[in-house]
Amino acid sequence: MAEDERSEEQTELTEPTQEAGATRLVSVAVPVALDQAFSYAVPPELELPPPGARVVVPFGARVLIGVVRPVAAERPEGQLRELLELLDPPDAPALSEDLVSLCEWIADYYVAPVGETYRLALPASAMGVDARRARLSDVGAAALEAASNPLLTGARGQRSAEVELATHDRRVLERLAEAGAGPGTKGLAVASLSKARGRPAIPAILVRLSKLAARGLVEVDAGEAESRRARTEVHYRRTDRLRSGSGDEPALAEAVGRSKQRRALLDYLELQAPEIWTSISELRGPFPRVRQLIKPLLGAGLVIESERLRELDPFAAPALEAGEPPRLTxxxxxxxxxxxxxxxxxxxxxxxxxxxxxxxxxxxxxxxxxxxxxxxxxxxxxxxxxxxxxxxxxxxxxxxxxxxxxxxxxxxxxxxxxxxxxxxxxxxxxxxxxxxxxxxxxxxxxxxxxxxxxxxxxxxxxxxxxxxxxxxxxxxxxxxxxxxxxxxxxxxxxxxxxxxxxxxxLSLTVRPTPRPLPEVEIVNLREHLPNRETLLSATLRTRLLDTVAAGEQAIVFLNRRGYTTALSCQTCGSFQQCPDCSAPSMTYHLGRNRLMCHLCGHIEGAPERCSSCGGSELEHGAAGTERVEVALAADLPGVRVARLDRDTSRGRALVEVLDRFRRREADVLIGTQMLSKGHDFPGVTLVGVLRADQGLALPDFRATERVFQLLTQVAGRAGRGDRPGRVVLQTWAPDNVAIQHAQRHDFEGFAELELAARANVGHPPLDNPPLGHAALIRISGEDRAQVSARARELGALVHELVARVRAGGATKVGAHGPDDSPIGRINRRLRMQILVRAGERGPMRWVLRHLRQALGPRGRGRTGTVARVDVDPYSLM
Incomplete structure (x- = not known):
């Protein structure tokens, strides 16, 4: 595991030291994707900030909030810029010593830009662009007026005359006045105030602003939007325009654009009930730039907004009563x-x-x-x-x-x-x-x-x-x-x-309840063909009816959402593909009557004719949870069916579905892998898995492990109450080791076989993780020639570095590629990859460190490419 290398791989952390009388320098982690250090001078009027303290720094034309690092700063070759302000007291930095050390380790181990790493450890609003706003107070406006007109008389002038303004303090107030940031206004962004484009610089402008605020001459706060959020906030909901047919497709495509995040945001709102308003708080988690993303959707009439009361916690669940702790086994x-x-x-x-x-x-x-x-x-x-x-x-x-x-x-x-x-x-x-x-x-x-x-x-x-x-x-x-x-x-x-x-x-081998682990039954789909619509075999259908008749609940698991996974032409056989990805087809969603790509979020109206040949006969492919839900409700009259997947359970809706099932307001819950996430349903006595072998054929060495884990976890939802449980696994591959060991709840047996299968794999023969170590270098871009050239360049460098390591005696290290990724294109970006494997972590770390300067973005626009490394990758897709 990663922590093994801490003692020998940890970046040396030292306090910045300065010679007497020399310019004081600090290294600052700036929240940008550039993988390099940035040094700044500390002006005489500021204290030397400790590691972990937040500071305001100029960065190009922007003003950003960064974090002081615990490494010695290097004097840059170009102009040395100064810190603008300290945001944390010297004795109370934003990040503690252990978190600073942790961020440095992450940046080193995962070969990540240090500024992006520090951003992980702080709330989004605590690091990034300085978002505060400043305005003149009544006293400040009067003081500025008095300073401009010494002959001013009257009570206001007498009060203002008592305020002395230094030259640079007066210039700060003048800038606020010129920008219209007077009393009662929402103010001027502090970042704009400190840029001073085309104007002489004001020394330590943010320090002066803080002192002016302490004297009551200006007001500095988080802005009107934050204060308003104390009681209300903006909520959004979708309109029906997206469901009105395919006539508006060009206009909709223009409004949505190619932004993957905007597509995902629209999809998020589309999946809510028409009457549900979604707060900006809920949207800001998955979509930090929600205000920018949603503007075109509002303009196109796809989404509307309203100021409504703010939820204190959109994911809060009903409180549980405290009781006596149970007796331990x-x-x-x-x-x-x-x-x-x-x-x-x-x-x-x-x-x-x-x-x-x-x-x-x-x-x-x-x-x-x-x-x-x-x-x-x-x-x-x-x-x-x-x-x-x-x-x-x-x-x-x-x-x-x-x-x-x-x-x-x-x-x-x-x-x-x-x-x-x-x-x-x-x-x-x-x-x-x-x-x-x-x-x-x-x-x-x-x-x-x-x-x-x-x-x-x-x-x-x-x-x-x-x-x-x-x-x-x-x-x-x-x-x-x-x-x-x-x-x-x-x-x-x-x-x-x-x-x-x-x-x-440490092992827990028994349940605290008197019920043992559920009995698992395998149904061979080669011998017991499932119903085309419900995907149920006769065995599983009978078990479902018996369970509901006994007043118990059941879970039906299918790790595939949507109505059908494909729409194909009966005339030419082609699939209706995503224009931006290399996935075989898009998924059809009945409730929205639209096709959606689950890789990039592309959405378009369901076509009436084939996009390739114009044929009018389009056939649905394999069923997803939406289709099975509809089919089960029709095939099992009187049985109450609910669905839990990403299409029905976004935000608060997720908690509502779970609570409804827990209250026994549904008999059967059909869903995807979300069902395996540790839920406790005492009423569930039956779990049916419709395609237990799904995922086994993926070109990834973890595929079998993931299938075993998923089957075992979802099977564990049965029999957690006072009644015994039963599991039915339907599969086309009943002899697969993952399915056989899942039937016996035999993790240890599966682990031994799987570890043996990962030993001495490939050419040269190396161990796959966890017996060995791996890093995946991904290269992406829109231009095939540029991506291929960058991949060949990196591939040559990687193979050269590997050869040097092997020449030094570390024979158990190798590289494969560059090759096209299994998913070759996502959101119009072509993808290639290089896999580095090693028997020991040290040689691999050496290769990555020497490769680091060749990674990151190169070029801009359509011809630009990006190269990133994924250390200890979870997926090779």
């Missing part, structure tokens, strides 16, 4: 005793809590954190997606009350800042959140829990491609804290770590 008692012993020792330890589904891992977390709180310390609990696990947050609130802070994408920037302040002050010492919560500034942090540690969502797949599980281990090591990785189907990386002694194995 022998396995839980043993695991807790071991963890408490590690806590008492006060040294770092990583543990893998391998517990079968429903074995009570959460209760172990709760008891451990209760002891942490008794000692006056704090804890972080990471979950795959906070919106998918509201029950977990409420269980913690029921046990610990207001000590729990929940971080998720639905919080406004101000709410996130407030939450961070509460956490940093020790008022909320227990933090629950998704991937980014690993950076929470918890004082006296002693425990980090990573629940469902195998889940792919802990690995960020764009920007800084870090894995929160590994980052948690690195942070805990620096603090002598303990980490608990919990899962019924651990990642093979974590499982291999227990074999090598890097992680302690």
């Amino acid at each position: 022998d396995d839980q008692e043993a695991a807790l005793t071991s963890l408490l012993g590690a806590l008492e020792a006060g040294r770092f330890r990583g543990s893998l809590l391998h517990g079968i589904t429903g074995s009570g891992k959460t209760e172990v977390y709760l008891r451990l954190i209760a002891e942490v709180r008794r000692r006056g310390c704090g804890a972080i609990v990471l979950v795959p997606e906070i919106a998918l696990t509201p029950q977990l947050a409420e269980r913690f609130r029921a046990r610990f009350g207001d000590e729990v802070a929940v971080l998720h994408s639905g919080l406004t920037p101000q709410q996130r800042l407030d939450a961070q302040a509460h956490i940093r002050a020790g008022r909320r010492p227990i933090v629950i959140g998704a991937r980014s919560a690993v950076f929470a500034p918890v004082p006296k942090l002693r425990v980090i829990v990573v629940d469902e540690e195998h889940d792919a969502s802990f690995k960020q797949d764009d920007g800084v491609r870090y894995n929160a599980r590994d980052v948690a281990l690195v942070r805990a090591r620096s603090l002598d804290a303990i980490v608990v990785l919990g899962s019924a189907t651990p990642s093979l990386e974590s499982w291999h770590g227990t074999r090598e002694g890097r992680l302690e194995l």
Whole structure:
């Protein structure tokens, strides 16, 4: 795992030192994608900021907020620019020493721009563009008027005359007045004030602005929009224009444009019920630039807006009543005793809590954190997606009350800042959140829990491609804290770590309830053909009817959303493809009567004729969850069917679907992999998997592992109450090892076979992770010639570096490519890749460090290319 290399790979962290009388320099992490350091001079009137402190710096024509790094600054060859302002007191930097160290490690290990890495550790509004606004106060306006007219008389003039204005202070007030930022206005952006284009520079302008604000001459705040958010905020909802037919397609295409984010935003709103208003708070999580993205949609009449009351927490679940903690099983008692012993020792330890589904891992977390709180310390609990696990947050609130802070994408920037302040002050010492919560500034942090540690969502797949599980281990090591990785189907990386002694194995082999693990039945679809519409075999249909008749609930799992996965022409056989991607076809969504590409978000009206030959006979392909929902409701009269996938469950709608099913207002819940995310439905006694073999044929060495994990997790939703459970796996590949071991709930047997299969693979024969190590270099761009040329150039450099490493004695290292990626084009960007593998991490790290300067963006516009590296990739697609 990543944390193994910390001691030998950690960037040396030193306090910036200055010679007496010399210009004071600091290295600043600026939130841009450029992979380089930026040095700034500290003007005499400012104190030397410590590492982790936020500072305001000029960057080109912009004014940005960056973070001081703990490395010695280098004097640039060109002009040396000065810091404009310090935003944090010297004794209270925004980032603690351990978080600064963690950011430096991430930038080094994941070969990521350091500014982008520091941005991960702070709320979006705390780092980036200086968004504050400034305006003259009444006193300031009067003082400026008096300074301009010494003969001014009257009460106002007498009061103003008492205010003395230095030359440069007066110039600051004059700029505000010229910009119309007078009393009662929304003010002028501070960033604009400090740019001073075409005007003589004002020394330390932001420092002067702060002092003027302290004297009451100006007002500086977050702006009118933030103050308004205290009670109301803008809400949006879609109109029916998108559903009005294909006549407006050109106009709609022009409004939506090629922006992948704008397409996704429109899709997000399209999937809400017509009467549902979605707040800008909820949208800002997945779409940070929502205000810019939504303007063309408003102008085209696709979306309308309204000022409405703000939800305090759009993902909050109903409160649970606090009760007596349940009695622990022998396995839980043993695991807790071991963890408490590690806590008492006060040294770092990583543990893998391998517990079968429903074995009570959460209760172990709760008891451990209760002891942490008794000692006056704090804890972080990471979950795959906070919106998918509201029950977990409420269980913690029921046990610990207001000590729990929940971080998720639905919080406004101000709410996130407030939450961070509460956490940093020790008022909320227990933090629950998704991937980014690993950076929470918890004082006296002693425990980090990573629940469902195998889940792919802990690995960020764009920007800084870090894995929160590994980052948690690195942070805990620096603090002598303990980490608990919990899962019924651990990642093979974590499982291999227990074999090598890097992680302690703790096992929960029984459920606290009297019911055992559910019985799993395999239905061979070669012998029992499923119904074309419902995809149910006769066996599964009978089981469903029996379950509902007994007053119980069932889950039907199909990891494919939409109505059908393809629309093909019966005349020429061609599929209706996305114009911007290399996917075979787009998915048809019945409710919207539109085709959608699930790779780039392209949306278009369902055609009446084939786009290739003009034929009028179009045939639907394989069914998705939307089609199965419709077919089940028709085939099973009287059975109440609900659906849980990305099309029905965005934002608050997700919690509403889960609560409705928990209240027994639906008999059958059909859904995608969202169903496997740790939900607890006591009424579910049957789980049916329609295509258990889906995903096995993907060209990725993790494909079999992912299928096994998904099947085992979704099967674990059955029989968690007081009645026994049953699972039916329908498959065309009944003899596959993933399916056979999932039937027996046999993780250990599967892990041994899969690890053996990953040994000595390819040419030269190397071990796939976790036995070996890998890094994937991806090259993308719109121009085929430019992408190919860049890939060949990088490929030659990689192979040269590998040859040098091998010549030095490290024979277990190799490179493959450049090759076209399995998905060769997404959103008009062509994709190629180079795979580097090594038996030991050291040689691979050496190759990547020497490759670093050749990565990043090159060129602009259509001929530009981007090269990024994904260390420890989760997917090779």
